[in-house]
Amino acid sequence: xxxxxxxxxxxxxxxxxxxxxxxxxxxxxxxxxxxxxxxxxxxxxxxxxxxxxxxxxxxxxxxxxxxxxxxxxxxxxxxxxxxxxxxxxxxxxxxxxxxxxxxxxxxxxxxxxxxxxxxxxxxxxxxxxxxxxxxxxxxxxxxxxxxxxxxxxxxxxxxxxxxxxxxxxxxxxxxxxxxxxxxxxxxxxxxxxxxxxxxxxxxxxxxxxxxxxxxxxxxx
Amino acid sequence: xxxxxxxxxxxxxxxxxxxxxxxxxxxxxxxxxxxxxxxxxxxxxxxxxxxxxxxxxxxxxxxxxxxxxxxxxxxxxxxxxxxxxxxxxxxxxxxxxxxxxxxxxxxxxxxxxxxxxxxxxxxxxxxxxxxxxxxxxxxxxxxxxxxxxxxxxxxxxxxxxxxxxxxxxxxxxxxxxxxxxxxxxxxxxxxxxxxxxxxxxxxxxxxxxxxxxxxxxxxx
DNA sequence: TCATTATATCAAAAAATTATTAAGAAGTCC
DNA sequence: GGACTTCTTAATAATTTTTTGATATAATGA
Numbered sequence: 001x002x003x004x005x006x007x008x009x010x011x012x013x014x015x016x017x018x019x020x021x022x023x024x025x026x027x028x029x030x031x032x033x034x035x036x037x038x039x040x041x042x043x044x045x046x047x048x049x050x051x052x053x054x055x056x057x058x059x060x061x062x063x064x065x066x067x068x069x070x071x072x073x074x075x076x077x078x079x080x081x082x083x084x085x086x087x088x089x090x091x092x093x094x095x096x097x098x099x100x101x102x103x104x105x106x107x108x109x110x111x112x113x114x115x116x117x118x119x120x121x122x123x124x125x126x127x128x129x130x131x132x133x134x135x136x137x138x139x140x141x142x143x144x145x146x147x148x149x150x151x152x153x154x155x156x157x158x159x160x161x162x163x164x165x166x167x168x169x170x171x172x173x174x175x176x177x178x179x180x181x182x183x184x185x186x187x188x189x190x191x192x193x194x195x196x197x198x199x200x201x202x203x204x205x206x207x208x209x210x211x212x213x214x215x216x217x218x219x220x
Numbered sequence: 221x222x223x224x225x226x227x228x229x230x231x232x233x234x235x236x237x238x239x240x241x242x243x244x245x246x247x248x249x250x251x252x253x254x255x256x257x258x259x260x261x262x263x264x265x266x267x268x269x270x271x272x273x274x275x276x277x278x279x280x281x282x283x284x285x286x287x288x289x290x291x292x293x294x295x296x297x298x299x300x301x302x303x304x305x306x307x308x309x310x311x312x313x314x315x316x317x318x319x320x321x322x323x324x325x326x327x328x329x330x331x332x333x334x335x336x337x338x339x340x341x342x343x344x345x346x347x348x349x350x351x352x353x354x355x356x357x358x359x360x361x362x363x364x365x366x367x368x369x370x371x372x373x374x375x376x377x378x379x380x381x382x383x384x385x386x387x388x389x390x391x392x393x394x395x396x397x398x399x400x401x402x403x404x405x406x407x408x409x410x411x412x413x414x415x416x417x418x419x420x421x422x423x424x425x426x427x428x429x430x431x432x433x434x435x436x437x438x439x440x
Numbered sequence: 441t442c443a444t445t446a447t448a449t450c451a452a453a454a455a456a457t458t459a460t461t462a463a464g465a466a467g468t469c470c
Numbered sequence: 471g472g473a474c475t476t477c478t479t480a481a482t483a484a485t486t487t488t489t490t491g492a493t494a495t496a497a498t499g500a
Contacts, residue, residue: 116497137386137432149436187489189447193373211447213497369476407478409458412474431458433486 005046157218225266379439
């Protein structure tokens, strides 16, 4: 697993970034196209993705979506200031951070450090008797490990990461199952039940994953 | 056994490196081609290989793979910055460290020291009733030696080195079988079974090498 | 209250993933 | 070359996860 995956087709910017990041002792891997980005990520992973949204082949948007779907890895987006459209806005809102070209390398470094710091603090989320370890993909209740399936874990993770917030069913569904999933919304409620079965003291009277009628669910 | 095997075809760089390293009291042997590198390594061994990836005959890639496959000796790669392609990325990611030409000799020395230090600390991994000795390639369970094949050992090593972390099947496969191996993923699961047979108290109910469904495996 | 709508539950089918087995290929060592 | 171990493959079995559909239960508002 490398620290930073750089996705950027411009040769100059690319080596500039790589040099600076290496000087800061980050390990980096480099992709010059969207496709390569995905294959590199699949093979070696990354703790942070630095993504130029204007790529030659697969556009940055779909790279972004795919990455977010699979691993929820932090993504920092590099973008030109021009033609800021609706689609771009959407992506940026979901990104952990973004920076506009032309950018000051020092500011970029500061942002990256910030993301790592924040994430590190959030790699283990503990709340009440539930502890969720994102990097190890483990969940403990009262110190005892409980096994979770991939979907269950993802769902619980998103809920806990947004403590106190009501998340709509659509939002949860899109995050866990993906935007163009063919599954029914029904599947979500069933998974909510599975979660409650595993983590609630009394699954019949859920205190942790609360139903918000007509909206969705909330972790409290 | 020498301390450092230098693999570099450029005469000047070669003697420069040798001088500096000898000045730091390392013993060195020198190979000016890939073929010679392999034969020298076979004859005298080395604690660390300093490998220029751009060689005249056998390219550095295959030297690297061969070394890694046989002994897993630490390899430090010297590379020019240009044409950083997928293959190179792959090699670099697996390398213990790498440095780009032109390099500062002081930085190189620091890196080499770092590698020796790290390796020394990790030569024996002990966890529960399993003890793994990396330099001897031996494994003990409750003090009794168990024989392991090369692939089995490598797999166990990576798992134990990353205790508690879930390692994806792809990651494990790339590490043990190599990036462009033609083997099937199936091979991995079979080897996992072999490992379990040897180290688990009840192979039917594995406690050490745990399956993480949809992801991979984890040493606990 | 009653009709309506939203969520919960259940169990079984479907899909996906991993485990097991055994046999043959490939490599190693005398 | 023969005996041996290791590695790979392919087929099948076993297991787990995911989805679905039917039905039950609960909340909401006229």
